[in-house]
Amino acid sequence: MTSSIVTSFAFLGETDISYINLALIYAIYAVSLNLLLGYAGQVTLAPAAFGAIGGYSVARLFLDGNGLEVGLLVGFSVALVFGVLIGIIALRLTLIWLVVLTLAFSTIVPQVIIVLRKPDLGQVGGLTNIVDVPFFGHVLRDPSDLLPVTLAFAAIVFLVCLRMGESPYGRVLRAVRDDTTAIQTLGKNTFRYKLQVFGLTSGMAGIAGGLIVVQSTVAAPGTFSFDASLAIFAIVVIGGMGNLYGSLLGAALITAATPFFQNVLGIDPLKATLWQLIAYGAALIIVIRLRPQGLLPAGSRYTRDLIARVRGTRPAPEPPDRGPAMQAPSVRPPAMPASRNGGQSARPVLDGEIAVRARGLEKSFGGVRAVQGVDIDLKRGAVTALVGPNGAGKTTVFNLIAGALRPDAGSVVLDDVEIAGKRPDEIAALGMVRSFQDVRLFPQMTARDNVAVAVPGQPGESLARLFAAPAAVGRGERAALEMADEWLEFVGMSGAATTPAAALSYGEQKLVSLARVLATDAQVILLDEPASGIEGSWVQAMLDLIDRVRDQGRTVCIVEHNMHVIEQIADVTYFMESGRVVASGDVGELLKDNHLAEVYFGTV
């Protein structure tokens, strides 16, 4: 099994091969951490602590007469379980507490090993003499025997992480990283994604830990200390967060540093280790200061082609150099993308049929009754507007309907289903999606990915199908990208498809965010101040689009302060004051009402 590889590395001595093994093991650590940190945006300072679980499983089971395969399987599984447990806690923690939590975890694990007696883990000195470990019956004597094993595991971990990261699944992960709330409102169960990634990457760290024990012949607390976690973290940051190739490069560079200082610069071995640490510490500071995206940035040109091949799509073209768009896009009349479930013909627009019925909504904040007994109907195929002076409770009502807030009392019924108290992703799945006043696109993702991620029911979003049904995933991905392009064209933003959202002007971002909401296929759309903060010419483009969305048969609800906007597009307007609806009907009539004007503008 090893002969062909050994011959190709024949010019290398066993020491060199030992370094290659080490680099591959660090690559496993770093690639899996990168998936968690760079793609899913979940921070952990404890990869080495998960490595310890794998390392001690391998060492203990070997000393009890088992092979490496048993140790790795047990180590992977136990680390995975711990990863999920940490993940469950992490779901509800802000970043600073997550840093503290994982920092504590990474110091606890070596301490536990030191004090634990049964089954004996060797305490401070660790478990030694982990030599001649069998792997499926094949005894691993020398580093060159271990090489095929490390190579195989590094390849598997890399390919699995690449598949998870560069796929519809990974697109959701990146959206979770950029804005968890926003992706949840588009219908994705963020808990599921986070736990899967926490668990799997922790398991992979367990495998790396298991292999490093075989490589170094000991399982000692020092191998898995906080310093080791730091080194792994440094590899990911230096290599480039969100680019798995960068982590391979980083692992190679950092491992090569020791022999470089020793052999090339002729520094004695003890000092060479110190210089290596100084080098990567300094590299860490320099990289984060001068090149925060790392040596190989996410989505870099060199890796994009490779990634595209893995994804099964054609490589995306270079984004064109775009100057600031000063011109509002002209909205072309045709090209309304067909809605998945039939678009205009899906539901016959019955005059007066109610899509969303809110009754008796109540909400208090710290004793202040922000909303008191509000009843609102959203008519199917109509635009309903909420207006009123500041502090009247419009936004609160909007958030109650959207599911961002839970009402103290009252109900919201969407197509005969009670949705009060449901999670935003559950509400999205039932066919109601909101936009945000401050847009909240996923800044590091392209406009196309921002829209494509919203397409519901993609096969590539399931971890199992990602690996079991690649053909279906490929088809689904092509369909999702096509759909995304159609919606971008609909809002007139085709030219920006490959531009990262953060590089778009605010007006462009508003249009892309509309495309994103439409791509969810939701029949009820809640728009939070769609025309605020953008220039006059863009406002008109936005209003024309909303008009056409309504004509398609979708139900629209907007909160807006600009009365000119409401006059143009609202079919029904609710006027709120002090948490109550005080008038409703045609906006033209409401604007003629002197009393409402007094309410809105204050009495003189």
Add this chain to the structure above:
Amino acid sequence: MNFTAHNVLQLLANGAVLGAFYAAIGCSFSLILTVTGRFHMAWAMSFTVAAFLAASLTENGVSFWLALLAAGIAAAGVGVAIERLIYRPLLAAGGAAGGAASALLTVVVASLGIVIVGQNLISLFWAPDGLGKSIANIDVKPVDLGGIALTSLDITAFTINVAMIAALFLILRRTKLGRNIRATSVNADMARVVGIDTKRIFLIVFGIGSFIAGVAAVPYAAKTVAVPEMGFIPVLYALLVAFLGGFRNNPLQTAAVGFGIGILEAEASLLVDLQYTQLVVYSVLFIFAASRAFVGGGRTALA
């Protein structure tokens, strides 16, 4: 040890000495974190540099007290330099892209880089023999306080640490500078609006916080020896005390937590083996952080 009244009192005294140290470093870390929001793990460098400087100075005949002062100033210099030369430009350059979360992560990564570089540079050039350095020019004598055995070093350390906490309290509560610091901490935008130069306040806070760390490090090192990685365990304790103490710029509250941990740790040796104490302390930190997930505080405190 047995559960006798004498043992309990003896451990109480030991715990008070330890607790004063935890209280001082906790106040130091907490001040920086609360006012600037920087998760300053490189705090450990101020601590270590101070201890090494004091060791070198006393070795060369400088008196303990002068060395103590120099160590505090050097520690302050390290802290101020890190803020001015690394954190501030770092966040001005790229940290704005991902908001508060990304800024926090950037600081954590940079500060860990600083620790790695600093610690190993010290290993190479300040402790090349790998043995560490001792603080000289200090006469450690046993002191008997009504049957409770301490050392003169314990008394000195306790006094210095308590004095620093008291001074910090007075600065924050009774001076104009302290008012400006508290204002910056509570509401930085409004502080700028009333005319406070918040960047300067950040530097001052790094200076004061790091000074406390440096001064506390000297008797700590005198008790054993100064080694390059000596900052790691104290920084964990400092952040434990800071996080348990809440983020209120109230040194008394933070100090109370520090004393509590010191005394508990000392008294715990009556019940459990000594080697468990660190594990227990880290576990407390872990459980406390995890509990934030379920009591809601994790979503509100600091970004």
Add this chain to the structure above:
Amino acid sequence: MDEAPTAITPRPLLEVDGLRGGYGRKQVLYGCDLAIGDGEVVSLLGHNGAGKTTLLNTIIGLLPMRDGSVRFEGVDITRSCSPVRNKQRGISLIPSERMVFGTLSVLDNLRLGATLERSATRRAERLEEMFELFPILRERASQMAGTLSGGQQRMLVIGVTLMSSPRVLLLDEPSLGLAPAAVDSVFETLGRLAREQQLTILLVEQNIGPALKISDRVYTMRSGEIRRELSATEMLAMDRTQWWELL
């Protein structure tokens, strides 16, 4: 644009020309011109998202200026528009939200208002004047500012700002979140200050009615631009429902 405002205000104290600004990638202001005479009260009206708060924050120097100029007493201060420098000049901002130091005492809040004042006697005098002006603040001096009612916090922040004896107040939605009775008393106070202390005020308000009562002149704003300029009397003479058109 230079002549128009000077025609109304014989002695412009604060002049803004062609101001562009925003935050991050978001441009909000697309060239704003306005001028305020010494002792004048000017309201800036417009719906949410029109850019009023951004305009105030850019003038004071909390947000970067991308283009345009600001002059104070005829001197170009564009390059030195920082909150600290403006405070020294006598230009003060009162934000609409988070405007007190919540966990500090009322007394500390007031003292912070004069943090740039070097003379201790002057600080003490000023504090006494504030207590005369707002007796409630004397009663609550040792209470934490965050525990005051909304209206009291609004009074406090006005007091904090006046501690530095400013000449120009940039006032962002002083009625935000207040009960109607508190709104009345805040505007009554502002009107009194403008009259008695010859304060120059640029006022951003949604509550147009009360704002007009104390204003001399009005600018309307939409989509990051100043649209119209009218006198307060002109606007008050209109039918209320015509105001919809203005915004």
